[in-house]
Amino acid sequence: MSLPDSEIPAAKQLLEAALLSSPEPVTVAELRRLFEPELSADAVRRLLEELQQEWQPRAIEIVQVASGWRFQTRPVFQEKIARMNPEKPPRYSRAVMETLAIIAYRQPVTRGDIEEIRGVAVASTVLRTLEARGWIEVLGHREVPGRPALYGTTATLLDDLNLRSLQELPPLMLLTDDITHPETA
């Protein structure tokens, strides 16, 4: 179901209000239900793209992330907004960020796998920090003695990093093939 031209402004207003008032990204499927009768997914997507254009010159923008569409502030304005509120976001230690990188690029992995790659023990607090932030979760257990938990990253991580899928993660540094098969001296 598509819209007659006369109803487009009202439809955009409604979409805008829905995105602005949702605490989490909203999917196209959810947005379709705003309308009676329901709009087609394509029609909703077209309206979203038009809205995206209209908001272009402003301080907040419409973006598409892993769990749907949302409004967010443009980074250039965020610095100024931060002046208002001296509260600083936490900065994570290298241990936390390296653990996150291993889980993101090598998932699903167990704690043992992470320790193998980093060459040191992984403190429980590191994994708990990432879990509390909602960035990693237990996907299952590896069926070996001890049934260690298998960790993977969540849609929240992608949302928080402005990504639509794991494929959008920056690629790992490229390595030449002969690393695993070094030439014999």
Added chain:
Amino acid sequence: MSLPDSEIPAAKQLLEAALLSSPEPVTVAELRRLFEPELSADAVRRLLEELQQEWQPRAIEIVQVASGWRFQTRPVFQEKIARMNPEKPPRYSRAVMETLAIIAYRQPVTRGDIEEIRGVAVASTVLRTLEARGWIEVLGHREVPGRPALYGTTATLLDDLNLRSLQELPPLMLLTDDITHPETA
């Protein structure tokens, strides 16, 4: 300090972004700090009133409430937005969840204690929301000037969380220095 006409659009954009990205109402005093040099309270108020006019025909509006200025969804749109998501349960704001957590883990506490821990003012609506839900109650008053109310959690909260006692709350996470440290910038 007032603004030259040429800078008014950019100033409005910034105010708009600051209000839209704040989960709680923002005071004029906070909004003044967005600008360098700081704008006068009158200048900020004038800009806010102009913005209010500009948003008039849209689905969300700028309003002034007891603790400051905020954007909110116009009631007629709220109903439509609620239709969008019949199965997803609504969620409390971060302010509500954190206030509840502080009361649960640190009770009995006064509003001042909560503000000290959170580092920001606690809106009355936050405490009222939790009281109306029957999750917190006033246990008494601290005998200091102003006789602030002491809040604690109720048996209803424990019932709703499926716990038999406060001891069954998940343990406090011990954050050690190697997890997070302040931004060095």
Added chain:
Amino acid sequence: MNDAADLLEVPLAQPIARVRGEPFIGLPQDLYIPPEALEVFLDSFEGPLDLLLYLIRKNSLDILDIPMAELTRQYMEYVDAMRHGRLELAAEYLVMAAVLIEIKSRMLLPRPVAAPADEGLDPRAELMRRLLEYERIKQAAATLEALPRAGREFAVVQVWMDENLNQRLPQVTAHELQEAWAQVLSRARVNQHHRISREQLSVRDHMTRILRRLREQHFVVFHELFEEGVTVPVAVVHFIAVLELVKESMIRVSQSEAYAPLYLSLAENTMELPS
């Protein structure tokens, strides 16, 4: 990433340690580490692989053709220095030392004439693979850290909606409550001026129970708080809760005369002691 400074989160302009009051800026240029600075210095490495990578990059060695003798010598100097100060830290580093020495000795041995199955395999291969994998992850971590992040480079917009219009009440789980608390804590840690001590929840729980009881009964004789059959740990927690309530001016303890019973009441009530 070749720059040693990238290994540290400390900007070079700032001293990473003070030794006898003298600022100690950056990483040591040679292998001599003042013992007082060693602890700080080691904290900047994430483990033996990280230290090896640092040595390789600092000396511009080829990671695909590591001169084992030199690398092992330098590594051992660090480990020796380390063992003086932080013995408990050294275990993982000692394992790596053993691996390095084993590789070195295998490279010194003449190859057997009869070719075994693994002939041609460089003994350094496994170490190289691990070093490269770790270096990749290290770089990926730095890249992830640099990505714009919600709450840091940008904020998610959420406009206020009247919750009363929502017929359905939000559901909360104990786990979410814990997460909210963790968020509060991590932010409080950033705002250094807020000191939040870890405290026994049970004391707080008992404080609430006493307040609730006093609100209903107006005053309670002290010993009645400790009913029969109460275990010693519970009684102790209860007693601490009373002391804490008094300290925080939430309750009042009074006595009409010496050796008379102690009465507890809410601080807000002007209590008439029963005669």
